[in-house]
Amino acid sequence: MNTALPATLDHRLARFPFPFPEDAYRYSANVEPALTTVATPAGSWGDKLIEIDGDYRAELAERDAILRRDPSRLALLDHMRPAAWDALLTVLETLASEYPEDMEFSRAGRACRWNNRLLGEEWEFTVGDDSSLPGGPLGFLSSQVQEDIVLLDQREDALWLDGGVVTFAADWSMGFDVGMRFLEVHGPVPRIREEEIITRAQQFLMRLQPGQDYRRSNWTMTVGRRLDTSIETYPEWGPDRTSVADDPALPARLHLRVEVQHLVRLPRSGALMFLVRTHLASLEELATVPAWRERLGKVLAELPEDMADYKGISRYRHAASRWLLGA
Amino acid sequence: MNVLELAVADSKYIAPDIREIVLRRISAGQQEVLPSYIPGSHIVIECGGRANAYSLTGSGDSPEEYRISVQLRPDGRGGSSAVHRFRHGERVKVSGPRSAFPPVATARRHLLIAGGIGITPILSHLRAAAAWGREAELLYSFRPGHAAHLEDIRALCGSSPSLFLMEFTERKAFRTGLAEALRRQPLGTHLHVCGPLGFMDSVIAEARSACWPESRLHLEAFGAADLDPGKPFTAHLARTGRSVDVPSGTSLLEALENSGVPVPNLCRQGVCGECRIPVSKGRPEHRDLYLSESDKAANTTIMCCVSRSHEPHLELEL
Numbered sequence: 349m350n351t352a353l354p355a356t357l358d359h360r361l362a363r364f365p366f367p368f369p370e371d372a373y374r375y376s377a378n379v380e381p382a383l384t385t386v387a388t389p390a391g392s393w394g395d396k397l398i399e400i401d402g403d404y405r406a407e408l409a410e411r412d413a414i415l416r417r418d419p420s421r422l423a424l425l426d427h428m429r430p431a432a433w434d435a436l437l438t439v440l441e442t443l444a445s446e447y448p449e450d451m452e453f454s455r456a457g458r459a460c461r462w463n464n465r466l467l468g469e470e471w472e473f474t475v476g477d478d479s480s481l482p483g484g485p486l487g488f489l490s491s492q493v494q495e496d497i498v499l500l501d502q503r504e505d506a507l508w509l510d511g512g513v514v515t516f517a518a519d520w521s522m523g524f525d526v527g528m529r530f531l532e533v534h535g536p537v538p539r540i541r542e543e544e545i546i547t548r549a550q551q552f553l554m555r556l557q558p559g560q561d562y563r564r565s566n567w568t569m570t571v572g573r574r575l576d577t578s579i580e581t582y583p584e585w586g587p588d589r590t591s592v593a594d595d596p597a598l599p600a601r602l603h604l605r606v607e608v609q610h611l612v613r614l615p616r617s618g619a620l621m622f623l624v625r626t627h628l629a630s631l632e633e634l635a636t637v638p639a640w641r642e643r644l645g646k647v648l649a650e651l652p653e654d655m656a657d658y659k660g661i662s663r664y665r666h667a668a669s670r671w672l673l674g675a
Numbered sequence: 676m677n678v679l680e681l682a683v684a685d686s687k688y689i690a691p692d693i694r695e696i697v698l699r700r701i702s703a704g705q706q707e708v709l710p711s712y713i714p715g716s717h718i719v720i721e722c723g724g725r726a727n728a729y730s731l732t733g734s735g736d737s738p739e740e741y742r743i744s745v746q747l748r749p750d751g752r753g754g755s756s757a758v759h760r761f762r763h764g765e766r767v768k769v770s771g772p773r774s775a776f777p778p779v780a781t782a783r784r785h786l787l788i789a790g791g792i793g794i795t796p797i798l799s800h801l802r803a804a805a806a807w808g809r810e811a812e813l814l815y816s817f818r819p820g821h822a823a824h825l826e827d828i829r830a831l832c833g834s835s836p837s838l839f840l841m842e843f844t845e846r847k848a849f850r851t852g853l854a855e856a857l858r859r860q861p862l863g864t865h866l867h868v869c870g871p872l873g874f875m876d877s878v879i880a881e882a883r884s885a886c887w888p889e890s891r892l893h894l895e896a897f898g899a900a901d902l903d904p905g906k907p908f909t910a911h912l913a914r915t916g917r918s919v920d921v922p923s924g925t926s927l928l929e930a931l932e933n934s935g936v937p938v939p940n941l942c943r944q945g946v947c948g949e950c951r952i953p954v955s956k957g958r959p960e961h962r963d964l965y966l967s968e969s970d971k972a973a974n975t976t977i978m979c980c981v982s983r984s985h986e987p988h989l990e991l992e993l
Contacts, residue, residue: 616712
């Protein structure tokens with residue numbers, strides 16, 4: 349494999365979690381323990397649970413604007429309040445230990461102090477008192493991390509999507525899915541019923557214990573550097589999927605979208621937390637790494653039609669593949 | 676599994692045959708707070724060559740210490756007497772907390788039922804209920820003068836308008852009280868019970884006769900979250916002619932890795948399918964969630980991270 353490094357590497361590429369270990373992609377329960385570093389031809393990723401990068405302030409500002417326009421991106425069923433507080437405490441503790449220069453967390457009984465030097469913010473709040481933080485525990489948490497947050501309750505031998513803040517959804521709707529079972533949420537995904545992948549994934553998740561953090565990645569493609577591809581904003585981005593196919597600017601417009609999902613059993617409430625971090629890189633950017641250029645070109649060419657349809661990439665994937673492999 | 680090395684900070688009798696052990700981090704240099712835990716969790720303590728599970732009795736929110744209460748069982752395997760002999764300052768190896776008896780977040784009300792030393796995980800539930808203002812009712816049955824944590828529980832229930840306590844020292848009174856309590860709970864109440872097996876069986880039977888649905892009945896079943904260590908066996912590697920011993924408590928995957936035989940793997944929990952190995956002779960004891968029933972019946976593959984062998988020998992295509 350030719351892995352000659354380009355002279356200058358964008359910070360995004362250096363930490364980009366390129367998701368394809370082979371020239372063909374199929375669904376699998378591709379879970380692995382968190383916090384293992386993965387070396388790539390452009391750098392490495394995976395050594396942290398929470399990824400803060402150069403887009404931190406910009407992405408938090410974007411989330412804030414989305415939540416103001418559409419508060420339904422945050423949903424929390426009543427019984428998930430303790431889970432939301434647990435998520436907040438767990439993530440703030442993690443931030444403080446992963447970014448000790450920039451973040452500081454301390455607690456005495458229910459009284460907590462949080463210092464985020466990257467944002468220049470300092471907060472004091474009381475565990476269990478929703479009014480002690482702007483937006484409550486979950487809304488506040490979403491103002492501190494680039495990750496989308498999904499909370500699942502475990503009961504009746506199943507997982508239920510009962511809360512979360514999702515502003516950067518890849519073609520789904522938090523407001524629509526809240527309250528559904530994990531298996532129902534994944535109902536539209538082709539092939540997985542036959543292959544029992546989601547059933548197995550649920551079995552795995554239900555057995556996760558606190559302290560055993562796992563991760564998986566997922567991918568699709570997005571036209572433009574657009575994080576918010578939720579169902580709610582489909583009229584804004586849907587038409588791009590047709591127009592990009594014949595556009596000479598396709599390599600600059602079309603992005604590979606990779607989600608790194610961390611799966612965390614929250615240690616106090618027992619709820620499951622998904623931290624979903626979205627990374628975008630254009631074909632042009634990816635093509636500066638020859639191994640990625642060739643691999644993505646082959647994956648897009650080979651992908652079965654039903655999977656390409658579900659991902660919403662059928663109209664342009666062959667054009668993208670031709671550019672990657674031919675140009 | 677993450678193992679913590681802790682020190683015995685205190686050990687005292689809290690009932691004639693029950694000792695409470697307090698475990699803390701060893702050095703001040705370490706971060707003081709211990710890993711939080713889900714109410715009803717247990718830790719596994721190694722002592723005297725055995726590993727025993729004990730329920731943690733706190734609420735689980737950022738604890739500075741782990742507290743367990745252990746009843747001496749002279750007829751047991753010796754675990755309880757070893758724990759009773761713990762001395763102040765002694766170092767103890769403890770597995771991180773594991774949850775197999777959690778509260779139900781959607782419960783409208785929590786009916787908690789404890790028999791004797793079964794109070795330990797129930798007390799953890801009660802503390803969490805107090806912390807979050809959940810409505811809970813505790814039925815505590817014990818021998819007169821032998822109740823652990825009774826003062827704690829009375830104080831806790833006295834301090835919160837949403838916690839209710841009923842104490843029983845006679846079997847007949849308990850039966851009557853239980854039957855009555857089961858019949859006046861609002862719909863949506865969940866029942867959690869812990870105690871001797873016979874006690875739990877009778878509580879569950881009474882709940883069924885009062886038409887409680889199974890999904891609202893929860894028993895403490897120790898260690899259900901863990902696979903048992905399994906019997907030892909020997910794996911024969913057909914291609915290289917090597918033999919690898921797999922002791923009890925060691926997975927086939929670990930044994931292969933220890934012998935310098937790398938196997939691709941990811942989850943190490945029998946789910947992801949990465950560590951599948953072809954089997955040429957013998958009967959695998961399938962314990963994974965990956966292979967289909969027909970795969971398992973064929974006995975031609977094994978997920979070596981969790982599965983073992985029914986017989987003393989198993990031949991692998993490696």
